[in-house]
Amino acid sequence: KGESQKKRASQKKSKQELAILNNKERKELLTKISQQFGVPPHTLANLNPLLASKRGRIYLSTPALGKTNLKELRISSIGLYIATKNKDGTLRLSIEGSQLIGPHATKNIVELSSKEWDSWLRGEDIEHKHPPGYVIITHGNDYGGCGKANGTLIKNFVPKQRRIHGAPFSSPSTQSPVS
Incomplete structure (x- = not known):
């Protein structure tokens, strides 16, 4: 050709x-x-x-x-x-x-702790007990996509190009106000 x-x-x-x-x-x-x-x-x-x-x-x-x-x-x-x-x-x-x-x-909503949220944004799967199926991932007022729970673990589907790299991340909804 x-x-x-x-x-x-x-x-x-x-x-x-x-x-x-x-x-x-x-x-x-x-x-x-x-x-x-x-x-x-x-x-x-x-x-x-x-x-x-x-x-x-x-x-x-x-x-x-x-x-x-x-x-x-x-x-x-x-x-x-x-x-x-x-x-x-x-x-x-x-x-x-x-x-x-x-x-x-x-x-089918899973609220993550700050540490879990940081791991989630880095593309890591989360150890979390939830019945099997797709769940919406949240942290405060932030939404981080969907994961697939299998009972003990939530599989991460955050695309590689959208993952956070570097120092730990804290979302604006969890930061303390500036005095």
Whole structure:
């Protein structure tokens, strides 16, 4: 194959096809969020439009997107990535997804100590007893994404490029006021 043919083949493979969820798909997704994290359904009404990739990634975009014909555009990414729908039907929230959903969630929330929070932001798994499943990670008023509990450990999904490196971190919500 010529160089340009290889480049086009590579672009086709990496092309992420996104589709706006129809009302039925949107309702199913919002019901799943409500069931998994105890979020009252009426608080999710503004999450519109929602898009899904073939790999199960869920994005939130602006309402003006509904007037755009996506099939005529070559789009690699659009909107705010908020979650991944796994093959088993569970949802894993992104950091931004946990910030949107977390304040309204009433279950599957794990509050970390300052030491655990520092470890979490560094990408480390946390020893913490919680029933198996995905949990929203919090520390004070901060939301740190989603982890997967197995009963004794919470697996960290903070992407490598977003992890904290260096000296211990303390979030603004835990710092003492300056006198």
